[in-house]
Amino acid sequence: MFSVTCKSREETARVATALAPFLHAGDAMLLKGPLASGKTAFVQELVAALGSKAEVTSPTFTLAQFYPLPTGTFLHIDAYRLSSVAEFRDLALEDFVPESITAIEWGDIIEEDFPNALTINFEFVPDQDNWRKLTFSAAAERWQPVLLNLHV
Numbered sequence: 001m002f003s004v005t006c007k008s009r010e011e012t013a014r015v016a017t018a019l020a021p022f023l024h025a026g027d028a029m030l031l032k033g034p035l036a037s038g039k040t041a042f043v044q045e046l047v048a049a050l051g052s053k054a055e056v057t058s059p060t061f062t063l064a065q066f067y068p069l070p071t072g073t074f075l076h077i078d079a080y081r082l083s084s085v086a087e088f089r090d091l092a093l094e095d096f097v098p099e100s101i102t103a104i105e106w107g108d109i110i111e112e113d114f115p116n117a118l119t120i121n122f123e124f125v126p127d128q129d130n131w132r133k134l135t136f137s138a139a140a141e142r143w144q145p146v147l148l149n150l151h152v
């Protein structure tokens with residue numbers, strides 16, 4: 001587990017940029033936290049750090065969005081409007097996960113399908129409009145060196 005308080009969006013961008021080189025196809029991230037806590041902002045910075053010039057928007061209504069990267073594909077999922085894991089499985093998005101770097105917002109309902117995910121929890125900091133506390137955690141062995149190396 002690793003926590004960092006980002007006192008501006010630029011600091012959040014720096015964390016995303018630090019994470020980017022560790023990511024490869026098959027990796028999934030569960031982004032948790034309340035509305036406007038910075039989940040989509042983090043994906044925007046991450047996709048940019050991975051070398052894409054695409055304009056990343058919240059996939060709340062499209063459910064999922066693919067962004068081509070120089071080295072593969074980024075899959076951005078917003079599970080907010082999904083009512084069950086069965087509904088998610090029907091979309092067959094999981095077919096693309098092994099070949100993509102995947103980030104999932106509002107993923108609590110589908111978490112069971114991503115046991116190897118890196119979880120990033122976003123929190124507001126009281127009385128500090130532009131501060132966000134990011135906490136990284138993962139059960140899977142795959143992420144332990146990343147958590148150790150994520151110096152910002």
Ligand SMILES: Nc1ncnc2c1ncn2[C@@H]1O[C@H](COP(=O)(O)OP(=O)(O)O)[C@@H](O)[C@H]1O
Pocket residue numbers: 006007008009010011012033034035036037038039040041042058105122129130131132
């Ligand atoms: N430290 C920070 N880190 C990330 N975003 C921040 C920060 N401070 C302010 N913001 C702003 O907060 C908003 C977060 O919105 P968004 O990323 O859409 O949230 P979510 O996807 O969690 O609902 C953005 O407008 C972003 O610019």
Ligand SMILES: [Mg+2]
Pocket residue numbers: 039040041058105
């Ligand atoms: Mg969002």
